[in-house]
Amino acid sequence: MRRYCVRNGIPFLSLSPNSHSCFTAISVRIFSNKSISKFDCGFNINCLDDAVILFKQMVTMKPLPSVVEFSKLFKTMINMKHYSAVVSLFREMQKLGIPINVIILNIVINSYCLMHRVDCAFSVLPIYLKNGIPFTVVTFNTLLRGIFAENKVKDAVELFKKVVREKICEPNTVMYATVMNGLSKRGHTEKTLSLLRLMEQGNNTKPNIINYNIIIDALCKDGNLDVAINLMNEMKQKDIPPDIVTYNSIIDGMCKLGEWEKCKTFFSEMVNLNIYPNVQTFTILTDGLCKEGKVEEAKEVMGYMIEKGVEPNIVTYNSIMDGYCLTGQLDEARRLFDFMINKCIEPSIISYNILINGYCKKKKLPEAMQLFCEISQKGPKPSTSTYSTILQGLVDVGRIGSAKNIYAEMLSAGYIPDLYTHNILLNGYFKYGLVEEAISLFNKLEKKGENTDIEFYNVVINGLCKNGKLDEAHALFEKLFSMGLLPNVKTYTTMINGFCLQGLLDEAKDMLMKMVGNNCYPNNVTYNVMVQGFLRCSRISEMTIFMKEMTGRGFSFDASTTKLLVNIIGDKPLVLDMIPELHLKNKK
DNA sequence: ATAGGGTTAG
Missing domain, CATH: 1.25.40.10 (Tetratricopeptide repeat domain)
Structure with missing residues (x-):
């Protein structure tokens, strides 16, 4: 019986069935993400080359390894994120006339889906038909996952309904x-x-x-x-x-x-x-406490978990580091960072991103940039988020030109911007009045027709409203429904604010009704935006009624409303007297 | 041998 063997990382065929260091094809042990120190523990595939070499050997074997072996190999390649290579090797299999089955076809579909190429995934379906291979529930499930991954909610729901309605397979x-x-x-x-x-x-x-x-x-x-x-x-x-x-x-x-x-x-x-609470449970607690600025309590939780024999992991440390950043204790964050290194817990790219974000939020761009440069020399590979963080930092200090350069650098380095990246950039363009630039980027992204979500549209709708293009904003808002995107509380609030800024109070009120009708409930921001609208139009009696509802639901005026009040009616105590609740709030 | 759930950063 032919067996696989690996020596010095080079796999080759061995004809010695009794050798201890060899494994049969069936028991091939493939390791992908975990690094294996010894080669003698099985057949290791640590990189794409290993996989391709193994494939080449497999196709020359007589008899051919079963399709199960090919599936295992492909799955390993998927775990290593070599999706396009799976597709290439599959094509090779077809060329060679190697028998295929439903599972290997499902794996090919999954590869395309993971490449965010659902269009290509669908083009695999005819291969099932040509080979008389029936689809399974896994086929459609994989497709559905892929469609969702591209944020095409409407398409996914349609396919699901079709599958159920036409009994294509039993969900x-x-x-x-x-x-x-x-x-x-x-x-x-x-x-x-x-x-x-x-x-x-x-x-x-x-x-x-x-x-x-x-x-x-x-x-x-x-x-x-x-x-x-x-x-x-x-x-x-x-x-x-x-x-x-x-x-x-x-x-x-x-x-x-x-x-x-x-x-x-x-x-x-x-x-x-x-x-029993696990590391995730405790990390939820440390994160929750840190987000409220209670870093010391979070550290107590960490002490408690260690006492209970649950070791904090990198996520736990990252959450506490973020807590330090949030409370402006950047030096503490940096200590913790070094502590992790001392404990042999390699900071992940997320750890770096947290620290970079901490510096950006404090508007310490030089420090942020330095860390950014540091990781390109040593440390983890920057992620799309790293770039987004830097972009946000630059936009926040108004350095739109630098942001544009970093964005260009990011593209040329082969990074694929995600929704966040574009939201930051679009928001920056709109905020600094580069409306043409923003709209041109928006059109470019929308033409691609994928990777857009409601937050993306929120940014654009907001930008249009703030730049005097209410009609365009409203048209875009209406378009959301036909795209299968659900406006959220931010979307509605943005539109309401847009109307209010133009003094269109009735339209704003209609929109408020509409959101409630769509089971989307106003939050504190929505109420404040409405109140500010009433204030700007000096519709004080309406505002008073509205405010009763607002306070009745436990909402209150925020800083921006208070500021506007001071500006508009600060020296008119008579008006203030008409709003007793407000009086109370201001005194608090 | 293929598909599903919870924690961190922008």
């Missing part, structure tokens, strides 16, 4: 989970919940713990903890006990609302149920 819990996750991560919590309810009605697809966890996490991220906890109780009743993921989501939601007492309650509850 299973995984497919529901994929669609639910795709929807929930893009703000469609309502639809995600509807899908859970739809699953409950069917006989074959009763929701499992993963389906519940997806919607619970989405609700928690929305701050809708009441509904999340109701669902958790529902799970318990249905004999699907919540697990560590469920509790971590709930605790994260509670932390972000600053509900520390409830955090503790759930923490105790999970421990009582023998679900």
Whole structure:
């Protein structure tokens, strides 16, 4: 029997079946992301070359290795992110007439999806038909994931409906989970919940713990903890006990609302149920505390977790470092950074990004730039986020020209800007009045038709409003619905503000009605924007009524409203007297 | 041998 063997990193065929250092093709052990110190523990594929060499050997073997071996190889290549190479090798297989099956085709589809080439993924479908290979639920599930990854929510939902309606395949819990996750991560919590309810009605697809966890996490991220906890109780009743993921989501939601007492309650509850907090649970706590500026308490949590035998990981340290940056303790952040290195925990690119961001937020651009240069010499490879962070820093100090240069540098270095990058740039262009530049970039990006989300449109709508192009902004807003993008509270608030700035109070009020009608509820910013609109138009009595509703719901005037009040009616005590609540707030 | 859930930075 022929066997594979590796010596000095070079794989070759061995005909010695009894050699201990050799493994059969079936038991080929392939390691990708984990680095392996010894070669004698199996067949290691550590780079693309290894994979290609192995492939070349495999295709010359007689008899040919089974398609299972090819699948394993391809999967390993996917783990190493060599997606396009998988496609090339697959083409090679086809050329050589090597038999294929549904699994290897699904893997090819996944490769295209991971390359963000859903269009190409679809072009694989005819190969199934030509070879008489039936699609499986995995085929469509992989496609759905790919479509969502390109933010094409509407297309994904359409495909899902088509699959169900035309009974192309029977959706299973995984497919529901994929669609639910795709929807929930893009703000469609309502639809995600509807899908859970739809699953409950069917006989074959009763929701499992993963389906519940997806919607619970989405609700928690929305701050809708009441509904999340109701669902958790529902799970318990249905004999699907919540697990560590469920509790971590709930605790994260509670932390972000600053509900520390409830955090503790759930923490105790999970421990009582023998679900032990893990490093993620504790990191949720350190992160939550740091985000509130309570870095010292976060450090106490870290001490506690170590006491309990749970080792902090890089995410934990990063969260605390970010806490230091947020509270302006940049030196402390830098100490911690060095501490990590001393503990042999290599700072990740995220650690660098946090520190760079810390400097940028303090407007210490030279320090930020220096760190940026440092990593290009040693340390982790900069990420798209690193560039975005620097861009944001430059935009914040008004250095649009430098930002443009860095952006160009980023492109020429082969980085693919993401939504954040473009949002920062567009926002910068609009903010400094480079409207032409902004619109031209927007048109270019929109023409590509992918990688846009609601935040992207929020930036553009806001920019148009602030630059006197309300009509264009409004038209874009209306277009969102036909694109399957759901305006969020920011979108509506931006439009309301746009109307208010032009004195179009009635349009602003209509928009407020519209958002509530679409199950999107005004937040503090929305209320403040409305109040400022009323103020600017001196519609004080309407404002008073509106304000009663606002304070009744627990919202209050923010700094910008107070400032406007001082400017407009600061010396008119008579008007102030008409607004008793405000009087109270100002005295506080 | 292929597809699904929770933590960090912009």
